[in-house]
Amino acid sequence: xxxxxxxxxxxxxxxxxxxxxxxxxxxxxxxxxxxxxxxxxxxxxxxxxxxxxxxxxxxxxxxxxxxxxxxxxxxxxxxxxxxxxxxxxxxxxxxxxxxxxxxxxxxxxxxxxxxxxxxxxxxxxxxxxxxxxxxxxxxxxxxxxxxxxxxxxxxxxxxxxxxxxxxxxxxxxxxxxxxxxxxxxxxxxxxxxxxxxxxxxxxxxxxxxxxxxxxxxxxxxxxxxxxxxxxxxxxxxxxxxxxxxxxxxxxxxxxxxxxxxxxxxxxxxxxxxxxxxxxxxxxxxxxxxxxxxxxxxxxxxxxxxxxxxxxxxxxxxxxxxxxxxxxxxxxxxxxxxxxxxxxxxxxxxxxxxxxxxxxxxxxxxxxxxxxxxxxxxxxxxxxxxxxxxxxxxxxxxxxxxxxxxxxxxxxxxxxxxxxxxxxxxxxxxxxxxxxxxxxxxxxxxxxxxxxxxxxxxxxxxxxxxxxxxxxxxxxxxxxxxxxxxxxxxxxxxxxxxxxxxxxxxxxxxxxxxxxxxxxxxxxxxxxxxxxxxxxx
Amino acid sequence: xxxxxxxxxxxxxxxxxxxxxxxxxxxxxxxxxxxxxxxxxxxxxxxxxxxxxxxxxxxxxxxxxxxxxxxxxxxxxxxxxxxxxxxxxxxxxxxxxxxxxxxxxxxxxxxxxxxxxxxxxxxxxxxxxxxxxxxxxxxxxxxxxxxxxxxxxxxxxxxxxxxxxxxxxxxxxxxxxxxxxxxxxxxxxxxxxxxxxxxxxxxxxxxxxxxxxxxxxxxxxxxxxxxxxxxxxxxxxxxxxxxxx
Numbered sequence: 001x002x003x004x005x006x007x008x009x010x011x012x013x014x015x016x017x018x019x020x021x022x023x024x025x026x027x028x029x030x031x032x033x034x035x036x037x038x039x040x041x042x043x044x045x046x047x048x049x050x051x052x053x054x055x056x057x058x059x060x061x062x063x064x065x066x067x068x069x070x071x072x073x074x075x076x077x078x079x080x081x082x083x084x085x086x087x088x089x090x091x092x093x094x095x096x097x098x099x100x101x102x103x104x105x106x107x108x109x110x111x112x113x114x115x116x117x118x119x120x121x122x123x124x125x126x127x128x129x130x131x132x133x134x135x136x137x138x139x140x141x142x143x144x145x146x147x148x149x150x151x152x153x154x155x156x157x158x159x160x161x162x163x164x165x166x167x168x169x170x171x172x173x174x175x176x177x178x179x180x181x182x183x184x185x186x187x188x189x190x191x192x193x194x195x196x197x198x199x200x201x202x203x204x205x206x207x208x209x210x211x212x213x214x215x216x217x218x219x220x221x222x223x224x225x226x227x228x229x230x231x232x233x234x235x236x237x238x239x240x241x242x243x244x245x246x247x248x249x250x251x252x253x254x255x256x257x258x259x260x261x262x263x264x265x266x267x268x269x270x271x272x273x274x275x276x277x278x279x280x281x282x283x284x285x286x287x288x289x290x291x292x293x294x295x296x297x298x299x300x301x302x303x304x305x306x307x308x309x310x311x312x313x314x315x316x317x318x319x320x321x322x323x324x325x326x327x328x329x330x331x332x333x334x335x336x337x338x339x340x341x342x343x344x345x346x347x348x349x350x351x352x353x354x355x356x357x358x359x360x361x362x363x364x365x366x367x368x369x370x371x372x373x374x375x376x377x378x379x380x381x382x383x384x385x386x387x388x389x390x391x392x393x394x395x396x397x398x399x400x401x402x403x404x405x406x407x408x409x410x411x412x413x414x415x416x417x418x419x420x421x422x423x424x425x426x427x428x429x430x431x432x433x434x435x436x437x438x439x440x441x442x443x444x445x446x447x448x449x450x451x452x453x454x455x456x457x458x459x460x461x462x463x464x465x466x467x468x469x470x471x472x473x474x475x476x477x478x479x480x481x482x483x484x485x486x487x488x489x490x491x492x493x494x495x496x497x498x499x500x501x502x503x504x505x506x507x508x509x510x511x512x513x514x515x516x517x518x519x520x521x522x523x524x525x526x527x528x529x530x531x532x533x534x535x536x
Numbered sequence: 537x538x539x540x541x542x543x544x545x546x547x548x549x550x551x552x553x554x555x556x557x558x559x560x561x562x563x564x565x566x567x568x569x570x571x572x573x574x575x576x577x578x579x580x581x582x583x584x585x586x587x588x589x590x591x592x593x594x595x596x597x598x599x600x601x602x603x604x605x606x607x608x609x610x611x612x613x614x615x616x617x618x619x620x621x622x623x624x625x626x627x628x629x630x631x632x633x634x635x636x637x638x639x640x641x642x643x644x645x646x647x648x649x650x651x652x653x654x655x656x657x658x659x660x661x662x663x664x665x666x667x668x669x670x671x672x673x674x675x676x677x678x679x680x681x682x683x684x685x686x687x688x689x690x691x692x693x694x695x696x697x698x699x700x701x702x703x704x705x706x707x708x709x710x711x712x713x714x715x716x717x718x719x720x721x722x723x724x725x726x727x728x729x730x731x732x733x734x735x736x737x738x739x740x741x742x743x744x745x746x747x748x749x750x751x752x753x754x755x756x757x758x759x760x761x762x763x764x765x766x767x768x769x770x771x772x773x774x775x776x777x778x779x780x781x
Contacts, residue, residue, distance in 0.1 A: 157634060160725050215765045218751050219732040221702070227750040242754075249757035256759045273552070290552060305547060305567060333753065340750050347754075402635070402730045409765035410637035420693070423634060424644050425622050488620025 004334040004380050005346045005388060007241060009211055010353040011188045012039065013063035013152050015465035015482075016516050020074050024081075026285045027478055029292075031069055032082040035130065037294065038357040038364075039070075040118050043126075043133040045368045050142050056371045056382045059144045060134060060353065061188035063152050064175035065463070067131060068516040071179065076128040083119045086294060089283045090115055093271070093295055096279075103309045104297045110312060111295050135180050144384040146186035147176040150517065153462035154414045156195040156402065157423060163437075164430045165201050167459060167524040171517060173205045178519065185386055186210065190464050191414075192243070192350070192405035199238040208238065209385045211350045212400055214245035215409050219401040229337055229345040231388070232398040240400050241348040241385055246333065248349055250326055251366075258322040259360035262300050263314045266307055267359060269298040296361075319362050323369030330380050346388050418476075419467040422483055426461055429490045430525075433458045436497055437526035448522070450502045453510050454493035455522040460514065461486035550574065625692060631709045633724040636695075638767055641727055643707045644693040651721060659713035664689055667720075668696055671704040673728060684710075701767070702731025732767055738774045 014034055019025035049056060069075050090112030097105040126133050137143040149155060150171040158164045169187070176184045185208045189198070192213040202210060209231065217224040217232060217240075224232065228242040251257055258264075272284055272293040284291050298307035299315070330347065337345050356363030374380040406413035415423070436451055443451055461483055469479035489510060496503050523529045550570040554562035559573050625646035634642045643666060655662050663686070670681040680703075687694055698705055708723035734741050734751075741748055755763045762768065 160632070214755055214763045215768050218734065218755065218771075219730060219765070219767055221731055221733050223733050223737070223747070224751070228754040229750070244754045245763040246754050246757060249759075249761070253757065256757055256761070329758070337750070337753060340746050401732065402638075407764065408637055409763070409768070411634070412636050415634055415636045415642055420634070420642050420644075423632070424625070424646075424693075427632060428626055484620040484622060487622060491620075 003344045004330050004338075005344060005383050006247075006330065006374070006380065007059065007346055007348045007385050007388060008382060009059040009061065009146075009188065009348070009350040009385070010042075010356070011061040011063075011148065011350065012066055012353040013061075013148065013190075014066045014069060015463050016065040016069065016151065016460055016514075018069060018072065018075060018513075018515075021513075024078075024285060026289060026291065027475065028075070028078060029082070031066075031075065032079050033292065033294070034354050034358055035070070035079055035122075036083065036086075036115070036118050037361075038354050039130055040121060041114075041357045041364045042353065042367075043130060043137075044117075044121065045364050046137055046142060047133070049368065049371055050137065050140055054372055054375045056142060056375065057144070057384045057387060058142070058382055059146055059186065059384045059386075061146045061148050061186075062131070062134070062176075062179070063148045063188075064150045064172050064179075065152065065516060067175060067179040070131050071129050072515060073128075080119075080122070080128070083115055083122070085283060087112065087115050087119065089293060089295065101297075107297050107310060107312070108295065115294075131179055138180065138182070144186065144386055145176070145180050145182070145184065146188060147172045147184040148188035149190050150175065151459045151463040152190045152465065153459070154191050154193045154404070154411070154464035154467070155189065155198060156193045156404065156411055157414060158430070158462070159195050159197070161427070161430045161434075162201075163434050163525045163527045164458070164462065165198070166204070166527065167455065168462070169201050169205050169207075170524050171459065171520060173207070174519060175517065188350075191468075192216075192403065193411070193464075194240070194400055194404070195402050196399050199234040199236050199240070202238050203236050208389065210238070210240055211348060211385075212240045212242040213403040213405045213409060214243045214248070216240065216400040216403040217242045217398065219403070220398050221401070222398055224398055225396045226341055226343075227337075228348065229341055230343065230392070231346070231385070231395050232400065233395040235397060235399060239385070239389060239395060241346075242400070243350050243405070244347040247326075247329065247347055248351070250329060251349075251363075252351055252355060258318075258326075258366065259355075259363065260300065261318050261322070262302060263311070263318045264300050265296055265310045265315065265361040266298040266300045267296070267361070269296055269307055271295045271297070315362050316365065319365045319369055323366055323373055326366075326370055327373050327377060327380055331377075334379060343392060348385075413471050414464065414467045416471050418473075419470040422467060422470075425483075425487050426458075429458050429461060429487055432494050433490070433522070433525045434527075436494065437522055437524075438528070440497065441523060441526055441529060446502045446504060446507070447497075449511065450493055450497070450507050451522040452520045453507060453514075454490050454497075455520055455525060456514055456517055457486045457490040457493070457510075458525075459520075460516070461490070629709075629722045631707060631722045631724045633696075633705065633707050633727050635727040635729065638701050638729045638731075639698055641696045641698055641705060641707075642693065643696055643724065645709050645722065646692060647709070647721060655711055655713075659715070659717070662711050662713040664691070664721075665710050665712060666694060666696070667708045667710055668698075669706050669708070670700065671706070671726070673702060673704050676704050676726060698729055701729050701735065704728045730767065732771060734771050735767070735774065738771060738778055741771075742775055742778050 014031050017027045093108040097108045122128060138145045149168040153168050155165055173184060187202050187207040187210045189210050194212055194216060217228060228244055231239040231241045233239055249256060270292045272280060273290045277288060283293050297309055299310040301307045334345060356367055374382055403409055433454060436454060440451060466479040466483045470476045492506060547567050551562050554570050554574060557577060627648045629647050629651045631643060631645035636642055666685040666687055668683050669679045671678060672680055704726045706724050706726045709721045710718050711721060712718045
């Protein structure tokens, strides 16, 4: 019986959102929801498996912006406040449900318990920095940690600007080393965005592999020998692993995926919207901005507005069914595919980590069941891309095709009618940053800090999140404002430097606001200086 | 204008938005009536937005969060520090070409005021056009073909249809005066459209069951949906045609 290897990559990423100037800031909740609903429960699950001796190996990518936020004392404090506020809400909910809605009482208790566990682990186990937990899993040999572009920029749209791509990758590696004390071996391509030649930048940073969209290999200009069931080596020797759309779609599809099962918890029904304002006001955002609180009592049920109450036991049964179905599908696929190959098949599954727990409430339980069952099976194993490359160091040499995992498979999502205007300004900012780096190389003291801030602003403006959010039409005002702010801030430096001046007051304020990338070196936008570095 | 996907909202959410939008009787209307009232209102707002995106009658721009619930953007956006204005263009004569997908590219450009002045001095009237140049991937410096697209003097961007896969494209901005004189103002960097081996070898793919299985078994979902990609669709359509034939 052929062995089927699954290479799971989870990409943990959040855009850099930090507003200490406000007592509470709505968009900071994105991070807090991800920590509370995905990262902490995922850590809990992976450590439990490790402690029980269940064998597994997976790859996780942590974006540098997320790492910066997770280790930022201000955001750590604000996450604690967020948990305490929700703990208080949980206690009120227990009392309210006891009084008015007894069917929901076990659910309120379940959520409160989860908040209490999060609080306890956040303080006692991780001392407020959960990155230590993932580092520990890497040290024990269960997780390979890799990096992604510094601000998760969608790279194909910057192929004209080698300095900007280089900066995104060089800074990402530097940030990874700072946070995890190891050089990353792999790179998550933001949005699976690939253009031929991108591997050259990765090679410079000693990155051995990256993941690709499912169609990248079949659409190459030479025939691929092993389909998506083995990596390919780009002409420079960096390996590309293409996603298996068939297996991915069992999990990540809003039409066919497991998360759409009617027994699973409904994401969009939340007491933040359902309960009267007088009751919920202090747990939402001022003045009366209803938001998710995490207390959700309904199952998906169907498409209509009438929803059944959520039953965790029913959902748990479905989790087991779906985990078994997934492994059965892998087994069946192996039966069909293995005879066509000259080596054991490798299936690349690449997801945003936040799908598990946050978007799909039962997703972490499902993953746990899959990992446990795979460990007991004799034909499915979870191994990492690096494990596979050790077993099979030789791969077909092939240049993958331009691709992304966005709608249509190319760059349309990030260049649609509502967001394409941003590139006029982004490209100009990159050109001006290059100009500054060439005109003012190797500065020290205030000028160096001023130029470093300019580089920070350009990179933050390049985040793929802003055009994506504008494309989706959700929170687009915030995304647009962030873009304008970063570009406007960059222009402050540019205009001052053109007059050979430094606006010190502005600089101090900006550095305090954006503490991301403390070791940034603006000279990375001067490719000549970088070439000397690599050649020297 | 940003509008929520109101069909997906609960009654409580719909009432909340309706109240915010100033719809009378929001509290007593049922779901269907609320949907209808909101839809009507959004359509009316949309029709009040002119072609250039400006609003021709006053209404409050709503901000819809990822939660799909609206709140007045002025409550928060206005108080956030440092909302920046960006220039409409930059003082340079320059054109860029962004590849959206193998079939379309987006060009954006600016013409500096000095160049405009020079053109105005030399001719009473002039216009602009884009020249899209097509090159072989192997011989980038040799123009194989080209076509022109007329644009107005106020245009600063254009979506360009790319006729062939596996080719290299550049776009240049030109002026044309009333005497028929033309000249190039600027030219973009090149972009290359991908081409697939299988588009040119679809017969071989149709005859090779092993290859077909190996390639497509990871690209089609359990429900029979193929990964969404126009080039891949082209391969499959060609294959269907050949096999059908």
